[in-house]
Amino acid sequence: MGAAMRAHDWTNSPLGVPDHWPQPLKTLVGVLLAADQPMFIGWGPDHILLYNDGYAPMLADRHPLALGRPFFDVWPEVQTELTPLFDAVSRGEPVHMSDLSLDLDRPGRGREAHFAFSYTPVRSEAGTVEGLFCACTETTEHVIAERQSSAARDRLFAMTRDLFGVATFEGNLKTINPAWATVLDRTHEELTSRPFAEIIYPDDLATTAEVVETLMRGEPVHQFHVRLLKADGTPIAFAWSAVPDAVPGSGIFYTVGRDITEDQNREEMLRQSQKMEAVGQLTGGLAHDFNNLLTGMMGNLELLQMRVARGRTDDLDRFISAAQGAGRRAASLTQRLLAFSRRQTLDPKPTDVHRLIRGMEDLLTRTVGPETAIVVADASDLWPAMIDAAQLENALLNLSINARDAMPGGGRITIEAGNKRLDQRGALRHDMDPGDYLSICVTDTGTGMEPQVIERVFEPFFTTKPIGQGTGLGLSMVYGFARQSGGQVRIYSEVGMGTTVCIYLPRYHGEPVNDAPDGSPSGQIKAGGETVLVVDDEATIRHLIDEVLDEQGYTVIGAGDGAAGIKVLQSGARIDLLITDVGLPNGMNGRQVADAARSLRPGLKVLFITGYAENAAVGNGYMEPGMELLTKPFTIEALSMKVADILKLSPST
Template sequence: MFVAWGPDLTFLYNDEYAAVLGAKHPHALGQPFSQAWSDIWPQFGPIVRRVMAGEALSFEDLPIPMRRNGYDEDTWFSFSYTPLQDETEQIAGLFCACTETTSKVRGEQALRAQEALLEARVIERTAELDRVWRNSRDLLLVVDADGIFRALNPAWTAVLGYELDELVGRSFLDFIWPEDVTLTQGGHDRAVARDDLNGFENRYRHKDGTPRWISWNTSVEGELIYAYGRHITAEKEHAEALRRIEDQLRQAQKMEAVGQLTGGLAHDFNNLLTGVSGSLELLQTRIAQGRINDVDRYVNAAQGAAKRAAALTHRLLAFSRRQTLDPKPIVVNRLVRGMEELIRRTIGPEIALEVAEAGGLWTTLVDPGQLENALLNLCINARDSMLGGGRITIETANKWLDAAAAHERDLPPGQYVTLCVSDTGTGMAPDVIAKAFEPFFTTKPIGMGTGLGLSMVYGFVRQSNGQVRIYSEVGHGSNICLYLPRHLGADEADDLLPELAQAPRAEQGETVLVVDDEPTVRMLVSEVLEDLGYTAIEAADGAAGLKVLQSDVRLDLLVSDVGLPSMNGRQLADAAREVRPDLKVLFITGYAENAVLSHGHLEHGMHVLTKPFTMEALASRIKELINGK
């Protein structure tokens, strides 16, 4: 602070103000104000005169030119001027309190400069984002929690054909492809719940009524969802075209192979049909002649030929990977023991057979008949690779596959039961291993093999959620392992089917509805049921069967073919359950109808029996179902 006093306003100040004066101190002490600050008197003179006239003045952050540290710079001060009176109450001087505010002012200047720079960058960034918004070929949008479009970029017009004012303010559901409405609503709900969507795909409806595929990524801020979508219709169509071409190529390859195989299949089926029809003709003749002693021989011959025809059909269906499986919990050791004698007879005395069973083998869920067929195929292939004799080893084991081992085998990590068949034969080269599971691929001479064996094994195991792997070297034999998932449940003991005459009898009044469009099958099933004491009601198609089901007649079981005309067996069963919720259903199927049967995921009380079946098997299954087993 300082005081200017007297007629010439003599300059008096304290030590703190001396620092403000700098080089002017101490010479300024006792000098008139106008001389001490002669360099800034033109700026401060008017102020002093106003104060000496009785006016108190204050100034904030006033810049004062000063020489400091060898260079000129502005220094800022805040001043407070107050007039001073003498004993006569006349103004004789002034008092000034001053505070240097240079640091404060420079800080504010730096802040304003930073704000200006930031504002310039925001303006630049906003312009850039605006260019992106306007020029992006991706769909950009802002949508609220209610699914209402709040902002859209011009790409929507280019991709979907709508003008923006046709979209903004409306719900996205108004423009979703009908089949994708539920999917899209679920995705929007996830986004609202702060679950960002990445690569979410759906279809929007173009203004011309055709679909457009979009792949979305989203983020959420507050109540708004921000998203960008990439138009992927071309990629989807390209991928679908490739898939169709691949399917057509595979089908062409398969048809070519089937064409090459037709002669052999026709030969086999003609032999089998001859065995069936010839046996039945002789059976009819002998009965007419009264020579009933030979009847069993003809019956057995016909049944044997029919069973071989059924096995060939199953093999062809397995090749297409479309057979209906009947999985059951089993312990593979028991199945191998049951097959051992048959395998020994099949491979012949020149081949030694060793069986190594793992103790405490886990249970697996698999179709026992198909697994038996697969094991027999593997042993026959092993036998054919050892023309001069050798050794076949069948081995079972429990395997726990970690992530690395499972990835190597193209399986999920977990517990598996393995069934491996190894031989001491010629082995396989890598290029043969790569093709071994291809349908109709065989290294055997023409006429010695169809190439369906390993493809059937592969198809069956993959349908059972397992895997097949080949380990082989030329000259060192082969090892083929089936990996089957562990089933956490008890196995089912093998039950021997009774003879038809010994099959369980019906209770009083038990009634079965038989629906099949094949008259012969319908007749046979009905006669078997009536022989066992059941009341059998026949229907030739789903419509006729539905009329019976909608009546008040007693029904304990519905036996229906799956491949019925117009209304298939599953549709009939579903309609039946609407009027008879507890009705038990047995589907009988003769070909690839697993898709109709929901790929094996049947409702409670629904079961499957695959054609051809024995009458004993049919009678036992019907009784089990009616009794609630």
């Protein structure tokens, strides 16, 4: 363009020859020709056009003839739009525009054109405005591409079933896509005119509040679950992501929600399938173990019967002991199964867990052996828990044995307990309710586990140990105990790095009860004429209790169901103790019998016996004073001691 200007005939131009141009014009021409950005100068009343190489492509076929001509002779189609802008510059006012849309006639190009530019007044040495200087950029391609992209977004915004929205921190929806109205059966006006809290499922309001607080701190939140209510009150589950606006203080955030109802249905179907697979595995393992135990019991009893029939009474204790041992193992297996299924009968009491753990140190040290170090790190201010202390002891013993077995060359087991408060989000991650919990973690430095093993460790009869070295019920029993106690179990493991198993138990708000052995010596217990009513639908159990208690001097009255027991209680017979099975036929369970008995005879002592019971049947583990529990199968000695304890009898020595 410098060469073109030098070759141009300026003789008849309003500007005259370049040697006579005013100094401000010469200076601007030098700036213009040295620049890459598109620039032009409009000089004098007619805005005679001078421009650089960067501006030439904008002119298309009007270049190079545009040089030295009045601006609106070159661009007549934009005179109406640009005249007010040029007039403003003539008055000394600069003009800046980020997007000016013009209709231009340029061969080979669309008529729509867009520019970003600045018009600056150019003054003479006397200070009057003599022209304008323009630095500009054509943005046509960018604007059209952005418009097309925006149109695609708008189509997606309108077509998708995901919920897109812009909301305020005050709790209102400003902008929503049509899916909101379609999915929720509500009108657009209703959704944008009411606080969005009104359409949130009540149980999820706390989660929503926590998310909004996080967004207000400028932090995004992803993959949180909040249910929305349809017009008929039906909740729909959504997985959401939300981000705050990039402009601080704008008071808005952007959110998108995906309906996960079908996903949850598929997950539930998968869970049901996995449950059926687990039931099959459980049944197979149960049949195998019980058949072995039954063979041991029945075989030894048959041998005992044969020996007695032949008059051979020597060495009978061997067969009796073997049958009893098989029976005890069967009872233990049943207890573990009930623990896994959260159906074992617990005896929860306010427990000082710190004291319980410290009291187990010696036992655990002896159990794991000298090659394994036990380190206990628990807080002395540990909260108490409402639990069955014996079951927690069993759980810690199981976890310590597993940890030892994972370290065949020895290692370190750390038992760490502390107080933990879970908020809504933390509780959601742990699949628990928010609140205060005790965290009791057992960590080893052993071989660790692979992810596919971790997924199955709580299944009944699943074990990685060699045949004969593990039942596969240890961790399932720990899991069942924690869940039945209102808590949770979580496992963290990495191959070669070790394993941590954490039991979470709800905090008990109150003082723990420290049970101490009463020091009562074992021995033959003699009754003083007390009468015991036994209610059990199993005749063999009634006869067993009758034989045991009759031998010790009690008077025993038997009843086959709750109605028969109530009739005895309504009579004038003396009754000092009611022993009742929890699971009874004909419409009354053991707890209902006990409650009816106490209404007839206030303060009557009650002993529940059960082999399997829903917690609700014995008051969810909270029994009234004078009520005790004995789990089947029980020994004769255990029955005798429990009855004597309830009636406050002392054994004779």
